[in-house]
Amino acid sequence: MSAPLKLYNTATRAVSEFKPLVPGNVGIYLCGATVQAPPHIGHVRSGVNFDILRRWLLASGFDVTFIRNVTDIDDKILQKSVTEAMPWWAIAMKYERTFTEAYRALNVLPPTYEPRATGHITQMIELMQKLIEKGAAYAPGNGDVYLEVRKLSSYLTLSNQKLDDLQSAEDTENTFKRDPRDFALWKSAKPGEPSWPTPWGDGRPGWHIECSAMAHTYLGENFDIHGGGLDLIFPHHENEIAQSQAAGYGFANIWMHNAWVTASGEKMSKSLGNSLQVHELLNKVRGIELRWYLGSAHYRSMLEFSFEALEESAVNFRRIEGFLKRAIEVLGYRPDPVIAPEFAAAMNEDLAVPQALALISENVRLGNTAVNSGDTAVIATQASEIRGALGILGCDPFDPIFASDSGVSSQVLDGLVALALEQRKAARARKDFESSDAIRDQLAAIGVIIEDTAAGTRWSIN
């Protein structure tokens, strides 16, 4: 490829050339879901954004090891366990499935591995042991284990804060901390809650330890990219860095954070709560259209959600899809995906998807003009470039994951529509437009849209 890939690094607040630790290989750790509720579109925006990164790295010739964790134990899961009267592990699995389904509906590639927190207790204990040995962490004796942040040589470098400037936590009930800013690596067992044995007593993981342990397990002491939502910078990622570096690991080279989905300017999870769940929106638009929408803004920009914007975005996508369908009808085959140099240049500039979208629009325009004039060479070129771009964005309509059902039922459908179109054609031939329009209206009423073209009448399902 021509120009090198450049990425924004939250740690340096700058866009710089991406150089993997091992040439040709990229290790990515993405903070995945805490499975305590079904995913809303903010969750999957993160999934989609990093999926685009992954696909682009793959297309650029890298081998990518992509780790996306599932945090299947935390306070809220335990709360849900009470309110939903189910074991905590059943809650976790129930919601993990909803995430898996959402990712699948949006064509987010399955990670190379998807570790669960509770499957890595051993690694967490090892990490804590190391931290205690090095004097970075302490076990006050009640079963908790804390990281002593005052002792760290550096802390809060990612969020650029000063320890003393932080508003102190309100809950002063915890008297086991040496400093209110120390955070729990491990929490002592409370009655009725799940726990695992450790040298310091029975308990369960704190929030941050699992990611450090799992990233270390699968990607090693140093790896290339760590990603997640903007809101994870502090405390989650700061604490991951603190733990890992105190243990002597280099940890992540580049930190990437996606911005939120907002509504009326506010972070969606605040203003709309859980109302924008993925499965709800999939009743309004197809998965490929929702993905197109979520991927269309730059990953570091807030995406201002509205149903109108979603619908507009879907209309835009259907125009692209419409050209591809027409192109294939004219050509008689599916042009193979090709990565246009301009598209590559845009993607290499910190994944400038909006610029890439403008290029696709140009491709569509040129392609449609070529369809009108019958210039098959141009049609093929434009269609190939569009498919190449859509493939990276995870929105290729011919991706099998988006394939609509085929088989017997669609054969019958083809036949029925063809029958109706024959009738209409006959009516038009005898200038009986009243009848022909009636057929068109009736088809439209059941969701079959028809278009008369120079090459004949084509139809599609609305």
Add this chain to the structure above:
RNA sequence: GGUCGGAUGGCCGAGAGGCGAGGCUCAGGACUGCAAAUCCUGCCACACGGGUUCAAAUCCCGUUCCGACCUCCA
């Protein structure tokens, strides 16, 4: 209080000293029996006040407004 990010045409959304972003909507036009689809044309915006410059949405200074995080939110 600390840290970080915004403010762009009716809407979404890029860009970042001069050269049209793009999409959606809308208004004309071409094509069509009429539609639909498609193409063409138009709508020329950058929170406010100063300044620098031949030239500022873009740089500098100041102001206003909005949002996020501050120890279990993507």
